[in-house]
Amino acid sequence: MALATRRPRRASERPRPSARRRARRTAAKGRRQKWSQHVTRTSNALDLEANVFKLRSATAVAASLKRSALRSRRRKASSYQSALSMLNFYINRAGKGLNPSRRRVLERAKGELRKAFGREPGARRPRR
Numbered sequence: 797m798a799l800a801t802r803r804p805r806r807a808s809e810r811p812r813p814s815a816r817r818r819a820r821r822t823a824a825k826g827r828r829q830k831w832s833q834h835v836t837r838t839s840n841a842l843d844l845e846a847n848v849f850k851l852r853s854a855t856a857v858a859a860s861l862k863r864s865a866l867r868s869r870r871r872k873a874s875s876y877q878s879a880l881s882m883l884n885f886y887i888n889r890a891g892k893g894l895n896p897s898r899r900r901v902l903e904r905a906k907g908e909l910r911k912a913f914g915r916e917p918g919a920r921r922p923r924r
Contacts, residue, residue: 832889842868842878849886854901857883858908876913880906 848860861883865875873881887894887902894902910916 832885835885842871842882844882849902852901854904854908857902857905858912861905861909862912876909876915879909879913883909 842861842864844864845860848857848864851857851860858879861879862875865871865879868875868878871878883902883905887899890899
């Protein structure tokens, strides 16, 4: 009886992962995609009102963020810093998936937030 010789595998001939491994991988991938949603809900920055980032006007977004920041007892920084950081977090996490008109509204909301808290645009406050 002759022994069958095995030739080395090529990279394109890698064995396919088992069904169990594939299922575990897709479940982990699903969890990874939701981490920003988890942060938005459970972060110590603010307790947000529902659908705050879907509001149509920049003024309404800023007013809602200000209300949430002033009301929240879980924040670690000042109310202005918490509100602005949550707005930036949402814009950054949305990335390229954020349509241009929505991005413009949210970017304008930063200026409105500055006005709402009485901060001058561009002026840096001295460190303590």
